[in-house]
Amino acid sequence: MFNIRKITNDLFYIGCSDRRLQLFESAYPIPNGISYNSFLLKDEKTVLFDTVDKVCSSQFFKNLLGALDGRKLDYLIVQHMEPDHAALIYEVKRLFPELKIVCTVKAQAMIKQFFDFDIDSCIISVKENDVLNTGNHELQFIMAPMVHWPEVMVTYDKTTQSLFSADAFGSFGAINGNLFDNEVNWEKDYLDEARRYYTNIVGKYGLQVQMLLKKVFELDIKTIYPLHGLLIRENIDLYIDKYNKWSLYLPEEKSVLIAYTSVYGGTEATVELIAAKLADRGIRNIKMYDLSYSHQSIVLSEAFKASHIVLASTTYNAGVFESMQSFIHSLVSHNLQNRKFAIIENGSWAVTCGNQIKAELEKLKGTEILTDAFCIKSTLKKEQLTELDNVVITIEKSLNM
Numbered sequence: 077m078f079n080i081r082k083i084t085n086d087l088f089y090i091g092c093s094d095r096r097l098q099l100f101e102s103a104y105p106i107p108n109g110i111s112y113n114s115f116l117l118k119d120e121k122t123v124l125f126d127t128v129d130k131v132c133s134s135q136f137f138k139n140l141l142g143a144l145d146g147r148k149l150d151y152l153i154v155q156h157m158e159p160d161h162a163a164l165i166y167e168v169k170r171l172f173p174e175l176k177i178v179c180t181v182k183a184q185a186m187i188k189q190f191f192d193f194d195i196d197s198c199i200i201s202v203k204e205n206d207v208l209n210t211g212n213h214e215l216q217f218i219m220a221p222m223v224h225w226p227e228v229m230v231t232y233d234k235t236t237q238s239l240f241s242a243d244a245f246g247s248f249g250a251i252n253g254n255l256f257d258n259e260v261n262w263e264k265d266y267l268d269e270a271r272r273y274y275t276n277i278v279g280k281y282g283l284q285v286q287m288l289l290k291k292v293f294e295l296d297i298k299t300i301y302p303l304h305g306l307l308i309r310e311n312i313d314l315y316i317d318k319y320n321k322w323s324l325y326l327p328e329e330k331s332v333l334i335a336y337t338s339v340y341g342g343t344e345a346t347v348e349l350i351a352a353k354l355a356d357r358g359i360r361n362i363k364m365y366d367l368s369y370s371h372q373s374i375v376l377s378e379a380f381k382a383s384h385i386v387l388a389s390t391t392y393n394a395g396v397f398e399s400m401q402s403f404i405h406s407l408v409s410h411n412l413q414n415r416k417f418a419i420i421e422n423g424s425w426a427v428t429c430g431n432q433i434k435a436e437l438e439k440l441k442g443t444e445i446l447t448d449a450f451c452i453k454s455t456l457k458k459e460q461l462t463e464l465d466n467v468v469i470t471i472e473k474s475l476n477m
């Protein structure tokens with residue numbers, strides 16, 4: 077049976093959700109599932125905005141054929157070629173042999189990488205600000221390279237002032253009946269997963285997101301239709317503001333994230349004490365994660381939110397403990413900038429990891445290392461408490477600047 081959601085008189089949601097996938101992109105846990113959004117516009121011409129992941133193939137085709145209700149499909153707009161949206165291009169083309177595929181030149185080349193049918197004869201290739209008139213609707217194409225692949229474009233429906241935004245403004249999380257952000261408590265229940273999606277999937281490409289945002293700022297937008305997660309009509313300004321901060325690598329708030337590794341508890345006990353001392357000095361909203369337990373994608377997302385980050389690591393094999401090394405690699409590869417760090421190093425015989433962590437962090441633009449690494453040998457000692465208090469006071473002062 078089809079499950080079609082009528083959005084307006086001529087626009088239909090025909091996407092699907094997956095709550096069984098363990099790791100999105102074989103990398104990110106999705107405890108709340110994921111949706112693959114697809115939209116059908118039934119104007120004088122019929123237009124499909126992207127397909128879905130192959131896992132949803134059966135439901136998607138029921139939805140597509142049900143929504144078309146006997147009409148043929150005229151256009152498939154391919155905004156993004158990643159297979160979570162583009163897997164079913166060939167099957168759609170087989171169903172509708174006269175179909176025209178609308179995409180960028182780069183997407184055309186990628187379709188050839190993924191498929192073997194005669195592509196050139198059915199392509200309408202578009203560039204910045206080209207417009208497709210479908211009857212009552214004027215669809216304007218806006219290039220969005222690297223948000224999140226090089227071939228990406230988004231589509232602005234000038235008639236309804238709607239932005240079909242591809243991966244931009246997408247989020248982890250299945251569609252649970254409610255389709256729009258104003259039908260849930262979006263900021264409380266969904267923003268964290270939107271941040272985790274953005275930072276992990278698109279976070280590296282802040283410059284390119286800024287280029288897209290400059291174009292978005294010039295549009296009147298009443299609704300955003302991303303390819304993942306809820307459709308946005310109530311929190312547009314808030315979401316764009318978050319995107320602006322995330323892509324400029326500006327902290328969302330003055331707050332402290334403590335990320336640590338601890339083999340026998342010595343490092344953990346020290347950061348617990350740091351957190352308690354910060355709290356006693358009035359610092360609120362402190363977040364703490366054991367990197368060997370919490371998934372890196374969650375901690376990376378918190379790092380994009382916080383202004384101050386305490387990294388505490390065991391020395392291991394004369395280097396940085398593996399889960400900390402992996403997290404720091406993630407900070408560097410996602411291009412995090414403008415953060416203030418404090419480093420805590422531990423080791424029972426040779427303590428070497430602090431300088432190695434510092435060297436990695438200095439690769440990031442706008443990094444400030446607040447103090448010399450605080451060194452523990454196995455466990456914190458009473459005589460180190462004054463020095464530890466100084467670390468806490470330095471973080472507090474920096475937060476209050």
Ligand code: FEO
Pocket residue numbers: 156158160161224225243303304
């Ligand atoms: Fe949801 Fe970049 O694909």
